[in-house]
Amino acid sequence: MRRANPRQVGFICHSCASLPAQTSRQPFPSRILSSAPRQIAQSSVWRSTPARWATSVSASRADAEADAEANEKAVPASTPRPLTDASQLANVAEDSCNKFLxxxxxxxxxxxxxALQSCLRAASALHPQLKRAEAQFKASASKLVSLGAERTGARVPIDAKLVDATSRISHAAYAIISNPNVEMTPEFLELYVAIQSQLGQPESLPAVFELYAKKPKPxxxxxxxxxxxxxxxxxxRAIEPAVAxxxxxxxxxxxxxxxxxxxIEASYSLPAFKRQKLIKxxxxxxxxxxxxxxxxxxxxxxYASYWQNTMDISTATGIGVAGISGYxxxxxxxGMIAKLSHKDQMKRVTWTPGTPLRYRWLREEERAAxxxxxCAWGFKEPWRHGEEMGPExxxxKEYMGYRQMLLDRVEFMEVSVAPSLPPQQQQQVGDAERSGVPAPVQEKKDDGDDEVKLEIRDPQEEEDKDQAIFEHQLDSTT
Structure with missing residues (x-):
């Protein structure tokens, strides 16, 4: 075959690959000049294509976003609204209970x-309505009536429909948890306590706590x-502290x-709770x-072998054991006495003198409860602590005395003054009581001024004064 002449090999690229064979015989500069217009035209064609592709992609994205927005707007319209009617919520809880039984x-x-989750959802949906009804009663009733209801623990009069729904949901949850074929577990107990807490029905909780400890396992x-x-x-079988x-x-x-x-008796006071605390x-x-x-x-x-050379090993070992053990x-x-006898966390209930430290540590949760x-049933003002009255x-106080506790122990009560005195005088009276000095006495000036003067009377000075007066009278008579 005939070999190609090196001079005939020209510049070949994508733009001139489609040229006829005769063009290859032209000189190199002429071929470049003749192919330039075609390169420009072809480059313009390739540049316009990405623009059209980008335009189509952006249009498709816009359509997809519009469809997604339309779907999002259509989804909430199709979802059912949550139940808010009290009777319907009670019906849902009872239906779940009946299916379970x-x-x-x-x-x-x-x-x-x-089943318990269904009751909990119904109770959670009913809880805001109960709070709203209580708030409306407190807003409409007088301050004295609402205060009396809080003190005595009387039920706030609310709508009978809400009361009936609350009772039905509570009974449904109790029927589920008290079923003999249901094994009592900490998870079920926590769900039941949450249900009754949302409904404000704590009457059945002590019985359920006892049931948790004694219920047979199926x-x-x-x-x-x-x-x-x-x-x-x-x-x-101990109740978890968070649930209690x-x-x-x-x-x-x-x-x-x-x-x-x-x-408190069914949770903190049981031996199971103390054993669990001791183990943990x-x-x-x-x-x-x-x-x-x-x-x-x-x-x-x-120490005897490596850190001393003045005594034999046995003597040094005995001295080391005695010293380290004593330390x-x-x-x-x-440290143990300080840990078991600290009282910083105590507010109104303290231990009676003579209570062993081990009992104090084991029953600390009971005392805190x-x-x-x-604190919940007494006065909120610290200066009124100890003034509570009534059979409850x-x-x-008697119940705490049976359990080796004291309510409002006098030596541990805070020194406080009624707010009838000015703040400066309250501070002076409090300092006098803390230091053991008799309390200051208010005396008014003779000129009728309203300024109050604090005078601290010393019993020793008064006694010396009386003794001097007596001696003077005795000398005058003699």
Whole structure:
């Protein structure tokens, strides 16, 4: 074959690839000049194509966004509105309860949770209506009537329809949780407490707490349902502190003193709660205390072997054990006493003198709960603490006395002055009472001025003055 002449090989690109073969015989400069117009035309064609593509893409995006907005506007219109009628909410809760009770055998935990969740949703939807009704009553009634209702714990008169719906939802939840085939778990108990807290019905909470501790566990044996007894004093049957606090707050909000004390007895006062606290908070210190002798012996041996050369190893080891043990014993005892005997968290309820420290630590949650009840039922003003009267208050003080507690212990009460005196005089009177000096006496000037003068009388000076007067009279008579 004939080889190509190097001089005939010209510049070949995309624009001139379609030229006829005769153009390749032209000189190199002429070929470049002749192909320039075609390159410009072709580049203009390729540049216009992306513009048209971008325009079409932007148009399609705009259409897609418009369709999405139309769909978003159409979705809320199709979603059902939440129920707000009290009767309908109660019907939903009762229907869920009836469907749950119609199940044969032991129901699954998911089914029980779903039934309680249905009651909780109904109670949560009804809760704002109850609060609104109470607010309307307080706004319409006189201040004295509303204050008396708060003090006595009387029910606020609200719409009978709301009262009926509240009672129906509460009974539906109790029917679910008290079913013999339902196993009581902490999750179910928390749901039930949340339902009654939303409804403001704490009357059944003490009974449900006792049911949680004593209710038999349903199991299937040989195709039949059997019930296993539970140990009410086991640590696993203890009420969680968060659940007990929620129940107690519900009773306080409802101003139901009997329910509040019943909740405390069924949760904080049980041996199961104390055992659970002992296991949770006492296991780690017990393990550390058990391993402490081995650590002390190891440190003493290391001291005798490597850190001294004046005594034999056995003597140095004994001295090291005695010294380190004494240090840990003294410091640990002081720290434990300080930890178990501090009173900064106490407000109105304190321990009676002579109560062992271990009882104080184990029953601290019980004391704190009773302290919370006392603060809720008593006067809010600190300077009025101790002035409460009435059968409920006297019964509360007696109840605390039976449980080795004191309400409003005099030596721990805050020194306060009634707000009838000016602030400066209140400060002076308070300082005098703290220092043990007799309280200042108000005396007015003889000129009728309204200015008040504080004079502190010293008993010793008065006694000396009386003695001088007596001696003067005795000398005059002689």
């Amino acid at each position: 119609s199940v044969d055998g032991i129901p699954a935990k998911q089914l029980t949770a779903a 199991v299937v044996k040989n195709g039949q349902i059997a019930y296993l007894k539970q140990n009410p004093n086991a640590a696993s 606090d929620m129940a107690l707050q519900a009773a306080i909000d409802a101003k139901n003193l009997d329910s509040a004390l019943g909740i 908070h006492g296991t780690a210190p017990a393990i550390g205390l058990a391993t402490l002798p081995f650590g002390i012996f190891g440190l003493s041996t290391a 840990f014993l003294v410091i640990g005892s002081l 009773l302290d919370k009840v006392a 208050w006297e019964g509360l």
